[in-house]
Amino acid sequence: MKHLLLGEDDPMLASLLKYKLEKAGYRVSTAEDGRQVKKSLADNSIDMIITDIMMPYFSGMELVDFVRNILRSDLPILLISSASNEENILKAFSLGADDFISKPVSPSELQVRIARVMGKIRNPDAIN
Amino acid sequence: MVEQLGGCLVVESKIGEGSTFSVILPYAKKASVAVELTPPAVKEEKPGVTSFKGKNILLIEDDFLQQRWLQHRLKETGAITQTTYTAQQGLDALLDKNYDLVILDCKLPDFSAWEFLSRYQHYPQQEQPQFIVCSAQWTKESQEKAVQHGIQFTLEKPFAGTELLETIQRALNNDPKPPQKRLVDLSGLLQECQGNLDLLDELADLFKQNILEFLGQCRIHLQASNAQGVSFAAHKVKSSLLMIQAAELHALCDQLDESAKENESLTYLESLYSHFLEAYPATERALEWEIAHLKSSN
Numbered sequence: 505m506k507h508l509l510l511g512e513d514d515p516m517l518a519s520l521l522k523y524k525l526e527k528a529g530y531r532v533s534t535a536e537d538g539r540q541v542k543k544s545l546a547d548n549s550i551d552m553i554i555t556d557i558m559m560p561y562f563s564g565m566e567l568v569d570f571v572r573n574i575l576r577s578d579l580p581i582l583l584i585s586s587a588s589n590e591e592n593i594l595k596a597f598s599l600g601a602d603d604f605i606s607k608p609v610s611p612s613e614l615q616v617r618i619a620r621v622m623g624k625i626r627n628p629d630a631i632n
Numbered sequence: 633m634v635e636q637l638g639g640c641l642v643v644e645s646k647i648g649e650g651s652t653f654s655v656i657l658p659y660a661k662k663a664s665v666a667v668e669l670t671p672p673a674v675k676e677e678k679p680g681v682t683s684f685k686g687k688n689i690l691l692i693e694d695d696f697l698q699q700r701w702l703q704h705r706l707k708e709t710g711a712i713t714q715t716t717y718t719a720q721q722g723l724d725a726l727l728d729k730n731y732d733l734v735i736l737d738c739k740l741p742d743f744s745a746w747e748f749l750s751r752y753q754h755y756p757q758q759e760q761p762q763f764i765v766c767s768a769q770w771t772k773e774s775q776e777k778a779v780q781h782g783i784q785f786t787l788e789k790p791f792a793g794t795e796l797l798e799t800i801q802r803a804l805n806n807d808p809k810p811p812q813k814r815l816v817d818l819s820g821l822l823q824e825c826q827g828n829l830d831l832l833d834e835l836a837d838l839f840k841q842n843i844l845e846f847l848g849q850c851r852i853h854l855q856a857s858n859a860q861g862v863s864f865a866a867h868k869v870k871s872s873l874l875m876i877q878a879a880e881l882h883a884l885c886d887q888l889d890e891s892a893k894e895n896e897s898l899t900y901l902e903s904l905y906s907h908f909l910e911a912y913p914a915t916e917r918a919l920e921w922e923i924a925h926l927k928s929s930n
Contacts, residue, residue: 513868514842514868514871514872515838515841515842516835516838516839516841516842516871516872516875517871517872517875519831519834519835519838520821520824520825520831520835520875523825523828523831524824527826558864558867558868586867586870607870607871607874608871608874608875609871611824
């Protein structure tokens, strides 16, 4: 079972996404701010990070930079951002983010994007 | 003797604490069980005033001030009102006569509106009147009870005369939805929850927490003249508002977010914040209503 780290400071959205992703067969750990996301990365079982770009203490952008340039990891990263945040999205891509989804987040769209980033889109059963 | 005077005796007793005996007597002389107030035949209702002419309305309310105000407002509409002070007198009045509408207070001296409605179900009925239940505080539990008893119309005290008349109008027309005023829409979120009402309930609680956090943060940032902080807080809460399709509040937050980014005056940001504060309680009530309705229909 693939292990996702979900960084989202809105508990309502985090709760809904966790429910949907667990139903879809993922193991989901949540973190409510950037510091917690960073701390959770010590867990080597994490297969992908999904995080809001605007997080308290440590932004999604700083996280991408940290993962790619400090940890030197190619762990897939999907950012959640508002559509109006184009400048940040482009910057995040240039830093090495793999994909983004805009708010309001459609859980179904998120699942497709996760599977695509993981390269499993042609065989969704493989996520397990 | 109390009963002969059209009143009632209420006893509240607690083991080890003692008993309280309350005697409630109406001001007016007892006619039947209820006190009838028929508008004078010669007096026409004022032009431009909503007309409920000839409609029989029963007011079951123990607060004399509230009673008098309701009678006054309804008299202007041409309605024929009768008032009772206790729930039992209300039940008796319903046996005596057919009413078009009953305005029922939630907390009455002898028993509650819910007990009233449970007992009324067993009464022989010809034509069922519409009910409007009034309460000073609509909690999640009381809203669920209202739905369970089939109550479609409610009022939260204190309410304005216009709200009273509009609710009566809708009740008499059997039109439960306020016109063009759907403050929340949970259909999309319910679909995302795959019909799981417990999850929806949990999300609604998280939504309320998010709003409280937004209100607190926004106030702190406004006091510190921190427009960037206001923008961040408003931006963050928008996704929660979108999830329950609270269009009006979402538009307000969007405006607050954009205005803060454009460094609009603090007074303007404060006015948007105040507007949100005023508009929010109705949205929270609508959210609770929708959930209570969804639960009752499952």
